[in-house]
Amino acid sequence: MMTLGEHMGQLIEGIALRSFCESVKLDHLLFKLMVYQRLFKQDENLNLSTHTTCRLGKWYLAPETQARYGDNRDFQQLNEPHRIVHETAHKALHAAQEKNWSQVLLEINDMESASLDVSALLDNLSH
Template identity: 30%
Template structure:
């Protein structure tokens, strides 16, 4: 009987160790899944804005105003930022300063889209302003992407 109790005790200890190890592995997997999800969300935001910028260049160069102007609050990221993004990343330093470059990125696109709407892209007097708007858009985009990447680690 004593031997049976000892064996049972040993098996219970082994089971307990296995369960603890399994629990630690599950926690690590969960942590990794959350990290991967953060990377995915940030990657989608970056891809969206690469597409937005590319579309802006195309529409301005073609003086095509068929795309509606979106501000930084109404693009897919802007909606995410105000809701789910705020819940997930709202306490990070980068999240709190992300809005400014994001807003400027959209503002500069929209400033140039006005030239397209008015078919004034190729007016010689507008060339410098259009170039400066796109340069500012790209600088804001770079800053925006930097803050997005930092949010993953914060």
């Protein structure tokens, strides 16, 4: 039988995970907005966070996170689409520098598709 303290601990952990997942989804929305702004302004700044340096990537790679969620299927699937979000954003900005607009559109499409996957996996993980 679970004690009240154990139950409260699990409840608080669940709330914290849901809050974190929502906040990193917002982070990635802002990341994509910045990419679109740079494309629109034809900004030459190509510096973007990578999938290992953003908040989600740092959390994902942390040993305590791996120990806690490493057996979770949604967690295991998170890294690949997350990597794609960041890599295709970088590729889109580089293609824009070369004025290769068809390539920009392809990369942005892939970025958005992978972003939907990341969001769905985070939703699954947090419930």
